[in-house]
Amino acid sequence: MEKRDKLIRIHHCRGAGWKTVKKLLDLDPELKHIDDMSANDLCHYLKMKREHANRFYYDLHSFALEKYIHSYNKNNIFVMTIDDAAYPSQLRNIYDPPWVLFGKGDKSLLNSSKLISVVGTRQPTQTARLSMEKLLLPLIEDGWTIVSGMALGIDGYAHHIALKFQTIAVLASGLYHPYPRKHHDLFQRMIANHLVISEYPPNIPPQKWQFPERNRIISGLSQGTIVVEAKERSGSLITADQALDQGREVFAVPGMILEPNAAGTNRLIQQGAKLVIDANDILNELNRNALI
Known part of the structure; x- marks a missing residue:
């Protein structure tokens, strides 16, 4: 699964605030290892509280990306990540740009x-x-x-x-x-x-x-x-x-x-x-x- 899909999955997880995603990207810029991280790893590397790490881990591994994307397409909702060419350049250049945008x-x-x-x-x-x-x-x-x-x-x-x-x-x-x-x-x-x-x-x-x-x-x-x-x-x-x-x-x-x-x-x-x-x-x- 490519980075774009993983970023969208992460964005749907409870506990995935802007700072958490920033820490993940600093640790693993291409998100190659996110699926191999345990709840203990999340606590250690991302400084998450145990209950937050458990929720994040559960959501990450239970989220059905294709199902959600199909639903969004059906409702004419587009999903855009910060790495997409269409992402607004003006917004990309602020200190804390949104990692993912949903729009209609x-x-x-x-x-x-x-x-x-x-x-x-x-x-x-x-x-x-x-x-x-x-x-x-x-x-x-x-x-x-x-x-x-x-x-x-x-x-x-x-x-x-x-x-x-x-x-x-x-x-x-x-x-x-x-x-x-x-x-x-x-x-x-x-x-x-x-x-x-x-x-x-x-x-x-x-x-x-x-x-x-x-x-x-x-x-x-x-x-x-x-x-x-x-x-x-x-x-x-x-x-x-x-x-x-x-x-x-x-x-x-x-x-x-x-x-x-x-x-x-x-x-x-x-x-x-x-x-x-x-x-x-x-x-x-x-x-x-x-x-x-």
């Missing part, structure tokens, strides 16, 4: 040269919605694909604005469990004409810790991240921090100092994010970077 829709969007992410609060003001239309419509008309997390609020509205053009959603759950449920219709439209991806196997339900984890994919796919509205302690600021760590641009929409939803974005600007009041502020910065 137009996977060619992943290698678009113009990807920009939009994040923000789940409870946006009307001002935020108007600001998004002012900022995003010119970007979309210029050929930019909008990337977001399909969450309520800013994320969902960003996708809706882009539905007549191109947009990508990154889920914090598997494709069989799209979240939130309120966006069921949006999800159906996205998989029909756009793209939805996740690093989690399709049968994985949403869990709290997966949301900040997926944010690195949203920022990692994109040349820049626009934060529209965010409170002082917001998950959107995690995405902004990850974008900065990845060497990407962060754009922030300013707001009134009395507006709680503007506290996070104003703080980003104070810390060096680019203040944007129209699409040209974003385009000029991205075009300037492309020339460097």
Whole structure:
């Protein structure tokens, strides 16, 4: 069995987090010996707890890859590993790229040269919605694909604005469990004409810790991240921090100092994010970077 298949098998095992897979690849870059490792070996080499090693070992040796791949194909779900030629180069170059991606829709969007992410609060003001239309419509008309997390609020509205053009959603759950449920219709439209991806196997339900984890994919796919509205302690600021760590641009929409939803974005600007009041502020910065 080749490395690609083994990587997909490993990704379906309980206990196979990003760091565990990284240790495995450091130990055995081609995964030639993974099937020969005992639970004791997993404990010793990967520093796994006994119960985690036992679960991982059981899953690895009981997983029926062909059965799952057949099911995914039947449901029009593609599986992509980091070694595949079609894997997005922008994402491959971050510190912690997902080893495997599962997707449904137009996977060619992943290698678009113009990807920009939009994040923000789940409870946006009307001002935020108007600001998004002012900022995003010119970007979309210029050929930019909008990337977001399909969450309520800013994320969902960003996708809706882009539905007549191109947009990508990154889920914090598997494709069989799209979240939130309120966006069921949006999800159906996205998989029909756009793209939805996740690093989690399709049968994985949403869990709290997966949301900040997926944010690195949203920022990692994109040349820049626009934060529209965010409170002082917001998950959107995690995405902004990850974008900065990845060497990407962060754009922030300013707001009134009395507006709680503007506290996070104003703080980003104070810390060096680019203040944007129209699409040209974003385009000029991205075009300037492309020339460097």
